[in-house]
Amino acid sequence: MSxxxxxxxxxxxxxxxxxxxxxxxVIEYEIVQKGKSEKDIWEGLQxxxxxxxxxxxxxxxxxxxxxxxxxNNGAKKVYxxxxxxxxxxxxxxxxxxxxxxxxxxxxGRVVAAPTAGASGILPGTLYTLQEIxxxxxxxxxxxxxxxxxxxxxIEEKAxxxxxVGGCQAETGSAAAMAAGAMVYCLDGTIEQVFNAVAITIQxxxxxxxxxxxxxxxxxxxxxxxxxxxxANSSAQIALADVSAVIPVDExxxxxxxxxxxxxxxYKETAMGGLAMTLTGQTIAKRVLIRDIEIxxxxxxxx
Amino acid sequence: xxxxxxxxxxxxxxxxxxxSSHTAGVVRIARxxxxxxxxxxxxxxxxFYNSFARTxxxxxxxxxxxxxxxxxxxxxxxxxxxxxxxxxxxxxxxxKSIGNASVYHPNTIKLSLTKGEQKVxxxxxxxxxxxxxxxxxxxxxxxxxxxxxTLIIKAKDESGAIAFISSVIAQEKTNIAxxxxxxxxxxxxxxxxxxxxSGLNPITITYLKSxxxxxxxxxxPEIDL
Ligand code: SF4
Numbered sequence: 284m285s286x287x288x289x290x291x292x293x294x295x296x297x298x299x300x301x302x303x304x305x306x307x308x309v310i311e312y313e314i315v316q317k318g319k320s321e322k323d324i325w326e327g328l329q330x331x332x333x334x335x336x337x338x339x340x341x342x343x344x345x346x347x348x349x350x351x352x353x354x355n356n357g358a359k360k361v362y363x364x365x366x367x368x369x370x371x372x373x374x375x376x377x378x379x380x381x382x383x384x385x386x387x388x389x390x391g392r393v394v395a396a397p398t399a400g401a402s403g404i405l406p407g408t409l410y411t412l413q414e415i416x417x418x419x420x421x422x423x424x425x426x427x428x429x430x431x432x433x434x435x436x437i438e439e440k441a442x443x444x445x446x447v448g449g450c451q452a453e454t455g456s457a458a459a460m461a462a463g464a465m466v467y468c469l470d471g472t473i474e475q476v477f478n479a480v481a482i483t484i485q486x487x488x489x490x491x492x493x494x495x496x497x498x499x500x501x502x503x504x505x506x507x508x509x510x511x512x513x514a515n516s517s518a519q520i521a522l523a524d525v526s527a528v529i530p531v532d533e534x535x536x537x538x539x540x541x542x543x544x545x546x547x548x549y550k551e552t553a554m555g556g557l558a559m560t561l562t563g564q565t566i567a568k569r570v571l572i573r574d575i576e577i578x579x580x581x582x583x584x585x
Numbered sequence: 586x587x588x589x590x591x592x593x594x595x596x597x598x599x600x601x602x603x604x605s606s607h608t609a610g611v612v613r614i615a616r617x618x619x620x621x622x623x624x625x626x627x628x629x630x631x632x633f634y635n636s637f638a639r640t641x642x643x644x645x646x647x648x649x650x651x652x653x654x655x656x657x658x659x660x661x662x663x664x665x666x667x668x669x670x671x672x673x674x675x676x677x678x679x680x681k682s683i684g685n686a687s688v689y690h691p692n693t694i695k696l697s698l699t700k701g702e703q704k705v706x707x708x709x710x711x712x713x714x715x716x717x718x719x720x721x722x723x724x725x726x727x728x729x730x731x732x733x734x735t736l737i738i739k740a741k742d743e744s745g746a747i748a749f750i751s752s753v754i755a756q757e758k759t760n761i762a763x764x765x766x767x768x769x770x771x772x773x774x775x776x777x778x779x780x781x782x783s784g785l786n787p788i789t790i791t792y793l794k795s796x797x798x799x800x801x802x803x804x805x806p807e808i809d810l
Binding site: 287288309312313316317319324327328330331334350351386387388389390391392393394395396397398399400402405427428430431434435438443444446460496497498499500570571572574575576577578579 | 589590591592593594595596597598599600601602603604605608636638639640641642643644645648660662664665681682683684685686687713714
């Protein structure tokens with residue numbers, strides 16, 4: 284038997300009744316449902332975390348210019364800027380989330396967590412958390428498992444795909460995973476971990492998916508940075524036991540409800556929002572292929 | 586969605602950006618196609634349809650497809666340089682865009698590959714999240730996901746062929762997950778596509794190949810596409 288990740292309430296109850304902690308129950312799920320060995324799971328997580336850290340470092344070291352030109356070494360500029368708005372730590376957090384996501388936009392290797400569009404959020408937050416609090420890799424991997432459990436429930440009750448639920452489903456879910464993982468790593472209780480998820484979802488609700496020219500660049504890259512910041516603010520609030528009031532399961536249900544009533548032009552189709560602005564359309568005209576044969580409707584090609 | 590997701594769907598897959606449907610899925614279509622062809626092609630005619638037709642450069646699906654034809658895995662950083670590396674591997678190619686092919690899935694690619702005398706034509710769909718469907722093979726409807734062991738048999742369209750092939754497979758205690766048959770005209774050639782939960786012994790494959798009514802047999806063992 285293993286817990287099937289249908290609700291946060293159920294997950295908490297399962298842990299309490301079986302004397303399991305959050306990450307144990309995720310390992311158990313993977314062993315029972317997917318037939319993996321515990322050793323493979325830890326190795327897989329270590330590999331994923333290594334790729335995440337590599338992405339952060341690559342994005343801060345190598346040239347990150349996308350083919351469209353919209354992404355142009357933003358992470359390095361932020362990292363090296365002489366003025367720190369809040370603190371050097373905050374500056375590093377933002378630049379790291381940008382860096383890993385820029386690597387994704389520029390055809391580098393990333394971990395889709397939960398999706399490629401949101402691939403800067405867990406790397407940026409966990410890299411920075413580990414550095415500030417001198418955490419072991421093992422602790423971070425446990426945090427990743429907690430994040431995976433959070434994502435499994437969101438997938439079950441709402442969605443993780445921008446094309447289905449808008450950007451709240453991608454960067455919102457990644458921020459929720461990051462906030463939960465961070466509170467776990469800082470020895471928060473189950474209640475506090477789930478509260479961090481609830482608060483994060485409340486902050487990310489309603490975000491539409493409107494990528495310029497359909498490319499995973501604008502606004503995706505900066506949203507990875509803002510989602511990382513929101514994950515940190517939610518973790519700070521949750522650790523102090525400030526309640527989200529609306530329980531986490533209900534927050535996720537709200538996200539699902541918003542996603543299903545969101546118009547399709549706001550779901551990765553590049554037909555609304557920023558993609559439809561004057562500049563967005565001009566960029567689309569420039570980067571999209573124009574030498575294209577158009578068939579009459581309902582005609583079989585060749 | 587069938588079945589429960591894995592922890593490594595949530596923290597993963599590890600992939601080359603920017604998007605699983607435009608890179609990972611595209612690489613997988615190409616890697617399936619070269620397995621049907623039986624090796625790396627010398628020449629590839631590549632047609633991008635519908636949504637892919639306009640966006641393939643922006644999303645770097647052109648590098649992904651060439652990377653896949655060179656048999657690079659979905660997380661191989663060389664994909665980024667695939668267009669330059671093609672020359673070294675002796676691969677020539679042409680790209681073409683066709684929009685508005687409403688009979689096709691929004692993200693469809695057609696590959697016409699040649700390797701010496703060998704030729705193959707594949708139509709592949711990138712379904713999202715890196716999942717694919719090989720919709721057509723040499724004009725036959727195929728519909729396989731390249732996620733399990735796949736057996737493709739082109740045989741004379743005779744009665745009893747389906748029952749015979751499945752009984753041979755059953756003797757190996759191999760479970761058939763899906764099986765489809767498509768044919769071009771009655772009593773001409775039928776294409777059988779069989780997806781199995783476990784692999785086949787080489788002896789069985791040799792035996793099937795030796796049957797006079799079987800014209801062509803392609804076996805693609807489960808690989809990490
Ligand atoms: S805007 Fe759309 S493509 Fe970009 S990160 Fe958000 S969900 Fe993904």
